[in-house]
Amino acid sequence: MNMEAFILGCGGMMPLPYRHLTSVLLRREGDLFLFDCGEGTQVSLRRLNLKWKKIDAIFISHTHADHVTGLPGILMLNAQVDRTEPLYIYGPPKIKEYVETSRRVLDMYINYPIVVKEIEAPCVVHSGKDFYIRAFPLDHTKICVGYTLEELDRPGEFNPEKARELGVPVGPLWAQLQQGFEVKAADGSIVKPEQVLGQKRSGRKFSFVTDTLYKISIANEVRGSDLLVCEGMFENELIDQAKEKKHMTASQAATIARDAEVRRMCMIHYSPRYTDRELDKLLQEAKEVWPKAELSRDRMNIEIPYVD
Numbered sequence: 001m002n003m004e005a006f007i008l009g010c011g012g013m014m015p016l017p018y019r020h021l022t023s024v025l026l027r028r029e030g031d032l033f034l035f036d037c038g039e040g041t042q043v044s045l046r047r048l049n050l051k052w053k054k055i056d057a058i059f060i061s062h063t064h065a066d067h068v069t070g071l072p073g074i075l076m077l078n079a080q081v082d083r084t085e086p087l088y089i090y091g092p093p094k095i096k097e098y099v100e101t102s103r104r105v106l107d108m109y110i111n112y113p114i115v116v117k118e119i120e121a122p123c124v125v126h127s128g129k130d131f132y133i134r135a136f137p138l139d140h141t142k143i144c145v146g147y148t149l150e151e152l153d154r155p156g157e158f159n160p161e162k163a164r165e166l167g168v169p170v171g172p173l174w175a176q177l178q179q180g181f182e183v184k185a186a187d188g189s190i191v192k193p194e195q196v197l198g199q200k201r202s203g204r205k206f207s208f209v210t211d212t213l214y215k216i217s218i219a220n221e222v223r224g225s226d227l228l229v230c231e232g233m234f235e236n237e238l239i240d241q242a243k244e245k246k247h248m249t250a251s252q253a254a255t256i257a258r259d260a261e262v263r264r265m266c267m268i269h270y271s272p273r274y275t276d277r278e279l280d281k282l283l284q285e286a287k288e289v290w291p292k293a294e295l296s297r298d299r300m301n302i303e304i305p306y307v308d
Helices: 041-047 071-078 094-105 160-165 174-180 215-221 236-245 250-260 279-289
Strands: 004-007 025-029 031-035 055-059 089-090 114-118 121-128 131-137 146-149 203-211 229-231 265-268 300-303
Touching: 004 041, 025 041, 025 203, 031 041, 031 071, 041 071, 055 071, 055 121, 055 131, 071 250, 089 094, 089 121, 094 114, 131 215, 146 215, 160 174, 215 250, 229 250, 236 250, 250 265, 250 279, 265 279
Parallel strands: 031 055, 055 089, 089 114, 203 229, 229 265
Antiparallel strands: 004 025, 004 300, 025 031, 121 131, 131 146, 146 203
16 A cells, blocks of 8 residues: 655745745545645645545644645635545644635635534544544644554465465455454364464554644654654754744754654755755754754655555
């Protein structure tokens, strides 16, 4: 099952000609999840030729303008197709008021169900048969949350030789064993999944953190992530400004990645004071703490493979 993240915008505060505002699309096989929806989100979706009409749910970190100004356009865009499935929108208090007010003031034509759920972190906000998405509290100038998508463990690898030894014929019974069901062998004996399956294999974890003061607790929430997309807004020299505005430096993002033992971390939500060339300053400071640190860029595509 493929999983990949698309950085639709990596900027903070204000859009630049070459940098849209923060938004990340996570594609997990047939599921599409959008994390924040800054200005320019539609543009990147179009340029990447992504099937935006299949977005299942939108997860908003907080209701500052640079994280939600693309949302009305996405809602109206979905009304241009024959959509019958509900669109779920999750976020802290005020997100419901924002959506409802936008619909009313803009007199939106909406022909599909929109379900808005205000959340109080920490909590599980969305789930499927083999994954769940959890929100956890951050520390910003208004209520803000981070998100993790975590897959459940997968069954171990199927051993066909063992299945044959136990008298299970090739066919549907093999599939049932792989799905965790007991089956009856040719001689009438019961064969259990654990007799033909190896050790369980881990699922994957994606984490999204933006607009917060550095907190030690964040590392615990994102621990073991296969991909962490994390705010690294300022350089060390501006740490006082970061504290005042309740943001993080690149070094602090790298500290979280190091302490959480993530496999990959890409920074996001850069201050508009930095041109793309000047972002190298943030990258170098992050690498001094965690050498594997990376910069995200608009329309960057990041594969999230299984470890085993």
